[in-house]
Amino acid sequence: MIRVMFSVLATLLAISVSAQDLTDAQRTAIEARIHPVGESCIEGDSGCGGVVAAAASSGPRSGEEVYNSACLACHSTGAAGAPIYGVAANWTDRIAKGNAVLYTSGIEGIAGTGMIAKGGCMSCSNEEIEAAVDYMVAGSK
Numbered sequence: 739m740i741r742v743m744f745s746v747l748a749t750l751l752a753i754s755v756s757a758q759d760l761t762d763a764q765r766t767a768i769e770a771r772i773h774p775v776g777e778s779c780i781e782g783d784s785g786c787g788g789v790v791a792a793a794a795s796s797g798p799r800s801g802e803e804v805y806n807s808a809c810l811a812c813h814s815t816g817a818a819g820a821p822i823y824g825v826a827a828n829w830t831d832r833i834a835k836g837n838a839v840l841y842t843s844g845i846e847g848i849a850g851t852g853m854i855a856k857g858g859c860m861s862c863s864n865e866e867i868e869a870a871v872d873y874m875v876a877g878s879k
């Protein structure tokens with residue numbers, strides 16, 4: 739009888755010990771998972787988490803991607819008098835001004851109009867805005 743009690747006790751002890759181990763392992767795993775979230779990352783800092791590095795290495799967005807995310811809202815509808823993508827008549831006079839002027843309009847905006855600097859995409863590089871202008875011009879001739 740004592741031997742049976744002993745083995746039951748030993749079993750319980752073993753279970754509680756392994757439960758304790760599991761808890762430690764879980765805690766370590768949880769800490770590893772949540773750690774990057776608590777870090778403050780500066781864009782372009784390659785040593786900071788995987789997410790920022792992955793975003794940085796994906797390279798510049800294409801003109802079409804920038805257009806779809808930052809320009810389409812106005813330029814597909816003509817909101818606020820924006821020249822509409824794909825409507826050549828809206829673009830002939832503007833295209834005649836030359837790419838350099840259109841790039842500047844895209845990057846700096848046009849004061850006093852709905853055309854705000856970079857279409858509001860402040861995370862867009864100048865090159866990405868120029869690519870978006872190229873995309874809009876090419877699709878609107």
Ligand code: HEC
Pocket residue numbers: 804805808809810811812813817818819820821832835839840841843844848851852853854856857858859867870871
């Ligand atoms: C909030 C609305 C709005 C958004 C968003 C917007 N535009 Fe515009 N855009 C305008 C309006 C309005 C005009 C016409 C301004 C004028 O000449 O009166 C315009 C004009 C332009 C022109 C012609 C400029 C010229 O010199 O004739 C270009 C090029 C242009 N936008 C590029 C872009 C690009 C690229 C984006 C996205 C990155 C963008 N726009 C986002 C409203 C917008």
